[in-house]
Amino acid sequence: MEKRVIRQLEVNKLAVEAYFSTSLAISLVRETVVKCAKCVLLPVQGPDCEFSDPVLGRVLPILWETRIFINFGNTPITATVYVVADHEAGFPLILGMDTLLALGMNLSMNDISPMNPLYPIPGECRPILSTGLITSMASEKWFHDDPDAVAINYNGPPTIYDPVTKTTIKIIGKASYPLPRNPTFCILIAEIPAYLVYGLDALTPKLKLKFPGATISWPQPAVMRGDRPRPHKRGPTCPTCGEGGHLKSQCAEHAQNEAANPKPIGIAHRIQHPNNDYTYFPST
Known part of the structure; x- marks a missing residue:
């Protein structure tokens, strides 16, 4: 977990710790939070009763839908969030891309605003920029498609646990994948539906989350x-x-x-x- 994307927000006059995740499509809130904040709970039916994460592949059961007032970076909005059981979310409130974009967030990498498609785009294989993952990982298909990926020995654990979404990810192997700023960079090959996910090990310190009245950035290395x-x-x-x-x-x-x-x-x-x-x- 990255402390720079953990912020304290006010939900119905209740201080709530929130995690800003650019690799989660929807926003999640714990059941205890909405009950303490006395939010209006709306029932969900049919396919809305669960959420299948297109990045890590975990299926989250949804209990209710609710709306909360959020003000961050001088941008007040009413966000739609989905209520899950307390043990399903690693933080009281996880703001996904739906709420972050509503807050006016502009994802910047090397002063360029790249696309961050969480769902597959036909004919394109764009990487996902994730503030929710510390380690970069990719699918087995990416490993076979990219000629620059070279298999190396992996002696780590067979699974990795994501504490934000509480997802256990199975690791298949490891690949060397040189980046312009890091020629010794490595990526874990995992059983995930996403093609390629760049974690914070690949994004920092060039990544910036720019809001109309605030910016989340990482310190630049000294020359x-x-x-x-x-x-x-x-x-x-x-x-x-x-x-x-x-x-x-x-x-x-x-x-x-x-x-x-x-x-x-x-x-x-x-x-x-x-x-x-x-x-x-x-x-x-």
Whole structure:
């Protein structure tokens, strides 16, 4: 779970912790939350009694439908959310793409706004950008279709648990898939209906969730420069070597200079020898 996409929202004057998930098509809320907030519960019938996640493949039973007032980024909306049992959702409120788009969210990657289709588009195989998954994963079909994917040894667990949607995902293998910013990037091959899902390991720090009055972003890495001065240690600065943390009398470089070029003691007279060498004689 990523802390940057966890926000506290007010639902009917009740503070609720919400997770912003760009890989979930609908928005979910726990049964306890709507009952405490005294929301109006609308019955669901037929196919609306369950939701089949097109990304991870989990089927969620839907108890009711309700509407809640949400204000985020200076954008107040009335969102339709679906009520599930408390043990079915990893957060009290999970805002999916339906509510995020209603809030005016613009998904930005490298200052470009790509499409984020959660359902398959005939003739296209676009990747899904997910803030709900930490690790990127893809289907077995993607592995066979993409020539840049190279199988590598996988010694991890046979399944991975998604704590947001509480989904257990079966892992088939692992593939090396170099990215422009990460030539050693790897993707897990899993039994999922989605073709390719980029998790936060592939999206950050270039991903941004832009709302009319707020932006969720990740810190950019610092640029390392070779000519940057070394940080000084705490304490006095030695005038000989320029380093901090020790006195001149404690400096190893100063001791070496003293041994190589001993200084005279007291007042000295300089006498010139025939070979033009100068020798110092300390005064008595």
